[in-house]
Amino acid sequence: MTGPVLRVTRRTFIGTTAAALAAPAVFGQTKPRVVVIGGGPGGATCARYLAKDSGGALDVTLVEPNARYTTCFFSNLYLGGFRDFDSLVHGYDGLAAAGVTIAATTAEGVDRDTRRVTLGSGDVLEYDRLVISPGIDFRDGSVPGWSLANAEVMPHAWKAGPQTKLLKSMVESMRQGGTFCMVAPPNPYRCPPGPYERVSMIAHLLTQTNPTARILILDPKDKYSKQALFEEGWQTHYPGMIEWLGPDMGGGAVEVRPATMEVVIDGEAEKVDVCNVIPAQIAGRIAEIAGLCDETGWVPVDPLSMASRVDAGVFVVGDASAQGDMPKSAFSANSQAKVAAMKIRGELTGSRVFPAKYTNTCWSLIAPKDGVKVGASYEPTPEKIASVESFISQPGEPAELRRATYEESLGWYQGITADIFG
Template identity: 75%
Template sequence: MTLNRRLFLGTLASASAALSAPMVWGQAKPHVVVIGGGAGGATAARYLMKDSEGALDVTLIEPNATYYTCFFSNLYLGGFRDFDSLGHTYGKLADMGIKVVQDMATGVDRAARTVTLGNGDVLNYDRLVIAPGIDFVDDSVPGWSLDVAEVMPHAYKAGPQTQLLKSQVEAMPQGGTFAMVAPPNPYRCPPGPYERISMVAHLLKTNNPTGKILIFDPKENFSKRALFEEGWQKHYSGMVTWIGPDLGGANVEVRADTMEVIVDGEAEKVDVCNVIPAQKAGMIAATAGITDDAGWAPVDPASMRSKSDENIYVLGDASAQGDMPKSGFSANSQAKVAAMAIRGELTDSRVFPARYSNTCWSLIAPDDGVKVGASYEPTEEKIASVESFISETGEDAALRKSTYEESLGWYSGITADMFG
């Protein structure tokens, strides 16, 4: 399956954007408010505006002026990309006529159909798209909280945390130890922690060849395991040790003040500790009252409509939808289905049956790329996988290089599809 930039580029409509002064915003056209400017939210906003041909007013709420993609941030850690290449702004979306509001959504009144912003503004909506990504489950790793994230970074929301983790790895003493506390299922980007291990190993192999890597994992298995373990043995022999639940990986606590990982009561001194906690939907989803007991937002598989509210749609990592992994590609795919459904409802235009797809690429070493993916269709119960693929162990170098190059084309294409 080869993907390239052409799959994601569309024709942009040009218009001028105007931001209102603080007030309750009303509108003559149907108004769609989108919370979150990532792979789900930015894509939804763009397709709502583009495909409605001006029949909808679209407002995108995102607190950050520059969005840094979590996908491909591991390649920055490994030295394969510069940090600025991960950053994307919203100017082209504003040029389309989307109202881009740089603020935090702090409240949702579902009965009144309004969203409250951090500055006190209140926005009316006819439909609301919630795409807030992830937040972390408190106390899921004993001893770790956001208060110690500057010492033991999570780096699972790209930005300053990603830069901090790289600087810590680069400052490790020769022969030092990097530790990762991996997350339990479900979480953002299933292969992500293990691609990160590969990129840290590449950095250490170059600058600190006697360094060691420990992975403390509560899961019995993980995405692309055979491929990663083959790659670690081939490129980083003796450097990476995976500690699963049978050896204490599910019974871990950390001590940020002494830089220790406690495994079954025994302390392991480390030099860098990357803690990736258990995850849940971004906070605004819970604030809106649309999450379940597990912290995710259940949706209708055919449209991504919230099962709690017919006027709300939930995209990407925050949604509980079935078989699709929590990935940038998934969010982008889901956004197009939701945008089509919303446009159909509000403009009485044609809606086609939902189809979804996803591919997750991972880089193990220079020009050694692997991938996993699937196509999906909605059933009554969930979004279900109908056809899947995965790289094979033992593939030749030319194919692995081609897979990596394919991922570069996908990154250029999806970010253009998100941001214009």
């Protein structure tokens, strides 16, 4: 269900009249117009910084159908029992207070020739610059036997919200001694350490409620992010519970059968109790509709600014972008959005544009107070955003350091959600 386009400022709330809603309209403004599609870490950050830093010189509209955003980052901690669900949910009042118009509807089409975005409400937004931050969609057929139609039986929970709650309820309802199976995604995908943190959190939950349960990971990759750290942690905290099968052991040739709750590994069917299928991923659909994706399904961008390589008037930030070495993470999206906002503001208002710099850190919780991290700083080159300095937690670190890393992640979540949503 979609709503009207609304203008909300610190002082006023102006509704669209019934007559205006009765027919499609084209919205034009005297100030330069920026339309931002997608209200996640990339889009919301970009919209808020554009409005805030331009001091009202830009007309900024965020197109986002959901009134509240549930963060995929830290949702694994909800699965493990470390956070309640409401702590993951954030609204857009802070963006509205900064002067952003919230268009509570979907973006259905982009005409880059006329610089117009068609909305699900029937309205049309004209833009001088467009920012697309749609996150991910799933690649059809990447896991034989699975489609979005099966997500209520074998949830992906890779877009946080009802799927996250569903997955947790399934784990909590598992029979004693049952099997939780994860089908892990191929590269590239949202949050490289995420599947393995999820396994850690589900293992923690099962040790409390179902200690004889088994976890099976079927993985098409022969290695994964923070592998040594996760494997050390699993051996320490959950010995004998978790089995990882890479491609050499059949993890890359998997079929699922939702109707019978089976996974087929190298032609042999195995019954499981819960199956979390995380499919291969591509850029959110509106990026394809806009004609921005290449053959990989992602959007190539200019490392200096996050502008599309096929249209300098369109910027793509966050998971949907193919930018180089940065992982697809909330931290990356937030960092990229600030670079794009600065560039757009400079082009439209003449403000100063500083050289682009990017940063990222990904924290993962393995067990209570056992946190690890990986991260880097990045700079643009002509070809890509390149890592210039990196760090990662090390096996065998003292408990005090791991505890401090976990506490650092809690502070980061509080800080970045405030930065994104105001």
